[in-house]
Amino acid sequence: MAKASGKIILFGEHAVVYGYPGIAVPVKDAAVEVSISPSDYFSYETDRELYKEEKERLNDLLELLFFQLHAEKKDMEIKIRSTIPVASGMGSSAALSVALIRAIAEHLGKAIDDKKVNEIAFECEKMFHGTPSGIDNTVVTYGKPVYFYDGEMYFLKLKKPLHLVIANTGIKSPTKEAVLEVRQRYERDREEYSALFEKIGQIAGNAKTALESGETAQLGGLMDKNHALLQQIGVSCKELDELVSAAKSAGALGAKLAGAGKGGNMVALVEQDKKDGVMNSMKKLSKNIIYTEVKP
Template structure:
């Protein structure tokens, strides 16, 4: 049996605006999906979801990945697959991409062919299409390569830097599940209704991402935090926020975070905050009183890789 892990992600800046061709920045984070593969009859088991029927809708991405590996790389068309993930599902942290990337990696390892990370990302993307229809590709890119990525109109550029030292990234999962497609559509409808004004808001959002790149390169955390708050305000203006997102943003800032914003599609999902390490305890405690799941996440710079531990159903 071979096993691989792949990281989840957060969008630091630019979600929604990216849909209209403006830039965004994503970061792979150290919460992982682990997938183990062994030769045998066709069987899919998830520690979180239980057995998954290979003919079900849930299994479609995994079956597509197996099919591609079989057609393009001459691998078998039957494997036993075991999935275990610590990434919250459907919260905007790229849980599906991390599962698909770790599956593609461990499948090619088991099959014994030579492959590159590009192969893994491409095959995982085919699985992502089964989940999302037409995803931007940022989730599988971040999960495969790790690190900090600037993306715009389908082009990805790795930023060879990280968050400043002595800085922590806090993720609060509201637990509110939303329909990404619906939020994206409604934001776009408002954009169209606003006409010229909408265009100005999107231009500001694009400019903000460029300024965020400079702040990251300079290690300027207070600037980065302020830009996060402005980004949240723009997302609010476009109707992507819900009261729980705004409330948690306030809660983080009032307890010492330098900045906070919703991350991903919004209207629930996750809120991220940036803070100096010494302030994280107070922020985490304050969030826990709200009964939301809270994670202190570290950047992952490695992306998908093999791992020795197995998963037993």
């Protein structure tokens, strides 16, 4: 069996597409599990609605994986289980790819290191998202916080643990569509959007410093500023704004949408002793709330 955790973007979404930095962290409390057993025929089953709806894409993904692993497609039974909300900015497709790669490689007796897993997962992400940034597959593969800038990725060394509350709007938020919509706006007004992306990039840079020095309180303010800029870009929505407001009112240090926007998830930074209050404040607004700790 192989397991791959989800991820959440703390800073820099959308701006990373235009060369600015971003920060993402693993979410160990949401994951995809893949188990494989011998069978007289090739089959797979899943408990996730998205994968059932997009059976053809999953078939294509499996074909790509066998090709990348230089392996012949053999008879086997694949079972997929997931607790990651789909199309919500938590890296469900990257987690699916990484878990499948590791499970298939293990079943076939093929040794594979994290670097190769990451390379194959990136090819899979292209199938899902067109022109992915590479953040999702890297965070999911290595299970570490990542600072991403200008095509390069660096693992972040946190000074203190992060306590995060993640709430889902229940509205699907496909990354590819949101990125395309922002691209169209950027093409219509390059000066305005370039300025917004630059500000988001500066926030991500400041957040990197705060994470490495343990300035948690400063991080909260940076999240609030990042959310305001994402509102200006036009990727927030009423449901996200209500969740952000509820979290802040309940004592969150900072809160923002996370991922592509227009739905999907938001994330709040909390002090550990206030997590229950923040989670309770959002129960009427979200049916899927996750608490996770990102350890140094």
